[in-house]
Amino acid sequence: MNEIKIFSPATVANVSCGFDVLGFCLDSVGDDMVIRKTDKKGIFITKIEGFDLPFETELNVAGVSALAMYNAIDVDFGFEIEIYKNIKPGSGIGSSAASAVGSVFGMNELLGRPFNKTQLTAFAIKGEAIASKCEHADNLAPALFGGFTLVKSINPVQILEIPSPTDLYATIIHPQIEIKTSESRAVLPKEVALADAITQWSNVGSLIHALHTNDYNLLKDSLHDVIVEPHRSKLIPHYDDVKKASLKAGSLGCGISGSGPSIFSLSQGLEVANKVKEAIKLVYAETGIAFDIHVSKINTEGVKIV
Amino acid sequence: MNEIKIFSPATVANVSCGFDVLGFCLDSVGDDMVIRKTDKKGIFITKIEGFDLPFETELNVAGVSALAMYNAIDVDFGFEIEIYKNIKPGSGIGSSAASAVGSVFGMNELLGRPFNKTQLTAFAIKGEAIASKCEHADNLAPALFGGFTLVKSINPVQILEIPSPTDLYATIIHPQIEIKTSESRAVLPKEVALADAITQWSNVGSLIHALHTNDYNLLKDSLHDVIVEPHRSKLIPHYDDVKKASLKAGSLGCGISGSGPSIFSLSQGLEVANKVKEAIKLVYAETGIAFDIHVSKINTEGVKIV
Numbered sequence: 113m114n115e116i117k118i119f120s121p122a123t124v125a126n127v128s129c130g131f132d133v134l135g136f137c138l139d140s141v142g143d144d145m146v147i148r149k150t151d152k153k154g155i156f157i158t159k160i161e162g163f164d165l166p167f168e169t170e171l172n173v174a175g176v177s178a179l180a181m182y183n184a185i186d187v188d189f190g191f192e193i194e195i196y197k198n199i200k201p202g203s204g205i206g207s208s209a210a211s212a213v214g215s216v217f218g219m220n221e222l223l224g225r226p227f228n229k230t231q232l233t234a235f236a237i238k239g240e241a242i243a244s245k246c247e248h249a250d251n252l253a254p255a256l257f258g259g260f261t262l263v264k265s266i267n268p269v270q271i272l273e274i275p276s277p278t279d280l281y282a283t284i285i286h287p288q289i290e291i292k293t294s295e296s297r298a299v300l301p302k303e304v305a306l307a308d309a310i311t312q313w314s315n316v317g318s319l320i321h322a323l324h325t326n327d328y329n330l331l332k333d334s335l336h337d338v339i340v341e342p343h344r345s346k347l348i349p350h351y352d353d354v355k356k357a358s359l360k361a362g363s364l365g366c367g368i369s370g371s372g373p374s375i376f377s378l379s380q381g382l383e384v385a386n387k388v389k390e391a392i393k394l395v396y397a398e399t400g401i402a403f404d405i406h407v408s409k410i411n412t413e414g415v416k417i418v
Numbered sequence: 419m420n421e422i423k424i425f426s427p428a429t430v431a432n433v434s435c436g437f438d439v440l441g442f443c444l445d446s447v448g449d450d451m452v453i454r455k456t457d458k459k460g461i462f463i464t465k466i467e468g469f470d471l472p473f474e475t476e477l478n479v480a481g482v483s484a485l486a487m488y489n490a491i492d493v494d495f496g497f498e499i500e501i502y503k504n505i506k507p508g509s510g511i512g513s514s515a516a517s518a519v520g521s522v523f524g525m526n527e528l529l530g531r532p533f534n535k536t537q538l539t540a541f542a543i544k545g546e547a548i549a550s551k552c553e554h555a556d557n558l559a560p561a562l563f564g565g566f567t568l569v570k571s572i573n574p575v576q577i578l579e580i581p582s583p584t585d586l587y588a589t590i591i592h593p594q595i596e597i598k599t600s601e602s603r604a605v606l607p608k609e610v611a612l613a614d615a616i617t618q619w620s621n622v623g624s625l626i627h628a629l630h631t632n633d634y635n636l637l638k639d640s641l642h643d644v645i646v647e648p649h650r651s652k653l654i655p656h657y658d659d660v661k662k663a664s665l666k667a668g669s670l671g672c673g674i675s676g677s678g679p680s681i682f683s684l685s686q687g688l689e690v691a692n693k694v695k696e697a698i699k700l701v702y703a704e705t706g707i708a709f710d711i712h713v714s715k716i717n718t719e720g721v722k723i724v
Contacts, residue, residue, distance in 0.1 A: 264624045264639065272627050272636070303609040309645070313619035314439045318570045320626040321578050330578070333570065341614070391719045 114133040115148040116221050120214030121413045122199045122200045122256075123206035124169050124376045125250035128337040128367035129315035133263045134148035135206075137346065138282060139411035143210045144418070145174070146194040147218030154190040155179050158228045165211075173208045176397075177239025178215040184235070185226070187313065191219055202293075203286045204374035209251030210415075212239030217256065218264065235267045244293065258414030260323055261288075277326040280410050281385035283377040284369060288402040291347050296371040299343040308338045328364060328380045335365025348373045353395045361391035382386065384405070421454040426520030426721045427564075428505045429512035430471070430682045431556035431590065433697040434643040435621035436675035439569045441512075443560040445717035446590060450517045450724070451480070452500040453524030460496040461485050461521075467504035471517075479514045480521040483545025487522045490541070491532070493575040497525055507549075508599075509592045510680035515557030516721075518545030523721045525560065535562045539575045539699045550599065557676065563667050564720030566629055583632040586716050587691035590658065590675060591698050594708040597653050605649040633671060634686045639673025639682065652680045659701045667697035 121142035127134040143162075150156065155178040157167045174193055182191070195214050199207040199415070216235045220227050227235075236252045244375035253261035253271045264270040315334045322330035343370060345351040354375050358366040362384045363377040381387040385407045396403045427448035449468075456462065461484045463473045475481035480499055488497070499521050505513040522541045526533050527590040532589040533541075541559045559567035559577045622642045628636035651657040651674060660681050664672040668690045669683040684699070687690040691713045702709045 122605070130619065132616045133623065182495065201577070260626055262620065262623045262627065263635075264620055270639070272476060272624055274627060280530070300612065302612060304612050304615055306606065306608060306610050309610055309615040309618065310438045312615065313436065313622040314568065317436065317439065317568050317622045317626045318620040320623045321568065321580060321630070324630045330570075333576070 113222060115366050116218050117144065117146050117418050118214055118218045119418045120145055120210040120217070120417060121252045121411050123209055123254040124284070125206065125370040126340065126368065127319070127364055128335040128341070129312050130203055130246065130262070130318055131337070131340045132250055133256040134252045134260065134316070136260045136276070136282070137411040137414050138205065138284065138408040140406050140408035141199060141205065141284070143198050143214060144196040145214040145218060147215060147222060147224055147311040148192040150190045150192045152190050153188065155182055156190065156192045157195065158192045159194035160197065161195070163195065163201055164213035165195070171242070173243050174211040174215040174241050175207070177236045178219060180235040181216050181219055181227070181273045184222065200286070202290055204368070204372045205284060205286065205371040206251030206255060206370065208243030209236070209255050210238055210326060213238040213252055213255040213415050221417060230269050230271060232256055233271060253265060254414065256414050259412040262320070263372040274320060274323050276410055277325045277328065279381050281379050281382050282357070282407065282408050282410065283346070283379065283385050283388045283392065284374055284406045285396060286374040286404045287349065287396065289373050290348065291371065291373050293371065296344055297349060299347065301343065304339055308325045311338050325404070331378065332364040335367065337367055341393060342350065343369060344368050344372055346377065349401060350395060350399055351375065354392050357391040361388045363388045419528060421452060422537065423452050423635060423724050424524045424525050424721060425451065425724045426451055426516040426523070427717050429515055429557045429560040430590070431512065431546065431676040432646065432674065432677070433625070434493070434641045434647070434671055435618055435625055435648045436568070438554065438556055438674040439446060440622070441556045442566045442582070442623055443564045443591065443717040443720050444511065444590070445490040446712050446713040446714035447505060447511065447590070449520060450502040451520040451524060453521060453528060454498040455528055456496045456498045458496050459494065461488055462496065462498045463501065464498045465500035466503065467501070469507055470666060471501070471503065471507070477548070479545040479549050480517040480544070482548050483542045484521040486544040486683060487525055487533070487542040491529065506592070508596060509588060510674070510676040510678045511592065512557035512561060512676065514546055514549030515561050518542040519558055519561040519603050519721050522544070527723060536577060538562055538577050539577060543575070550627055560720065560721050565716060565718040568626070580626060580629050580717055582629045583634065586686050587685050587688050588714050588716065589664070589669070589685065589691050589694040589698065590680055590712045590714065592680045592701060592710045593655065593702065594677050595655065597677065597679050599677065602650055605653065606646065610645055617644050637684065638670040641673065644674055648675060650678055655707060656683065656705055657681065658664055660698050663697040663701045664694050667694045669694045
């Protein structure tokens with residue numbers, strides 16, 4: 113096999129209570145990529161469609177993660193990478209993670225899978241780092257492993273795969289506004305009240321328990337964020353209205369996807385997730401701000417060959 | 419049935435990462451209590467052995483929780499409570515919780531179980547509150563439900579029962595020193611670094627996952643406390659030496675039990691738990707401080723009729 117086409121999915125990081133550690137994988141949104149062996153040694157980005165991203169390997173997220181893997185192997189050939197980007201950079205649903213994951217996953221397949229997903233995460237972290245200026249894996253992990261993940265540690269990489277109910281659906285709205293990463297970082301407090309931290313880890317614990325036990329009521333009780341949402345939600349126009357509409361339409365919870373501006377909701381069943389979509393559309397249609405909105409089942413497989 | 423004898427177990431609150439929310443139940447240490455119906459209406463503490471505690475119902479933890487339940491029912495008889503206290507008050511292994519739980523559990527049995535364990539927790543909270551000056555349930559929940567518990571909320575009471583591996587044992591040392599509650603409160607920071615809070619909720623999440631999946635290695639990786647231990651451990655003589663000896667002897671983790679001074683270790687298998695016991699004994703035998711030390715399997719049943 114000399115060429116492979118893969119689908120690298122969008123992801124939701126943080127999941128309300130799990131800032132910096134939790135994430136889940138989407139099914140209906142993602143990038144397509146083609147990875148191809150080539151006689152010339154090295155990593156070459158040969159095609160980028162959809163968004164304007166750098167072709168220089170060292171400046172491209174997919175290129176940097178590919179290089180990290182390439183430097184760990186000893187082969188007499190190289191790889192070409194074609195990127196068909198559907199996830200808008202800066203949308204808050206793991207655009208850079210999808211790129212970082214896609215190249216290393218595809219190369220690993222062409223190489224006969226010398227690396228496991230934990231090792232692939234370590235390579236992908238290098239690519240993710242040039243997009244977000246720091247090493248983190250809360251989007252990479254769900255993109256690679258699928259389903260819900262908890263990043264226990266990034267050095268060494270330790271990813272936990274958390275089971276989830278089969279009837280869980282996400283509704284994602286992406287308002288077409290730009291939030292600067294620097295701004296979404298700047299609003300975060302360096303210190304938090306111990307009482308709030310306790311509430312948050314109680315919710316993380318109960319969310320993990322709810323996912324293990326298919327307890328939708330407990331999911332609903334756990335999807336709260338008392339640490340980050342109060343600060344970052346101010347950067348997203350009409351956030352409170354969207355959340356109110358989502359919960360009123362029957363969602364289990366609604367929160368900021370990653371650092372925003374996308375907003376996710378989780379619902380039991382496709383029907384409710386679609387109702388939530390319609391309710392949120394109504395809110396945003398009145399704002400004059402352009403937006404995309406998707407319903408997706410939880411993608412339990414992660415990045416895959418197509 | 420007019421009289422019942424019950425065993426109300428000692429418990430370990432916090433469990434390293436889960437300050438204020440996690441707890442587990444011990445098997446080898448606990449109070450015995452007798453609850454008896456009596457013609458005279460009201461709640462009467464008729465016997466206390468072991469430690470010097472108030473006989474006045476309104477001042478006694480078991481009495482206050484009993485009164486909370488008694489005021490919620492309409493009966494033409496009363497209850498007598500005998501307390502055979504084995505858990506030293508102030509030892510950090512849920513002495514007041516055992517008292518608070520014992521009376522309401524016993525009364526509920528004599529009444530034909532009109533209340534479930536969640537409701538019993540709500541009554542017991544009233545008794546616990548007079549001992550600790552605030553309403554909390556991190557010892558009450560494991561004493562009532564057994565096993566590992568997560569207190570999701572106390573108003574309304576919401577307790578999660580977390581499964582645990584069958585081969586898990588606790589080693590508990592109780593140094594015979596007094597730490598004033600006011601002191602153990604005063605050392606706690608009001609604010610914590612966001613980075614530390616993230617570490618803590620990652621550990622809570624992974625601990626819950628480890629308990630669900632019987633993953634002893636992950637238990638070991640999760641039993642860390644970066645928030646409370648650095649402050650409270652200073653109040654316990656030779657804490658660091660005990661912890662070092664415990665881990666060296668093979669325990670999965672070692673931390674402060676509740677607000678101390680007791681120290682718990684968790685181990686895979688009775689043999690390791692006993693080795694941990696011997697290693698800790700060696701440390702404390704040299705200090706000249708009197709101590710009790712116990713090995714206990716995790717008590718999955720909680721308070722029970724004997």
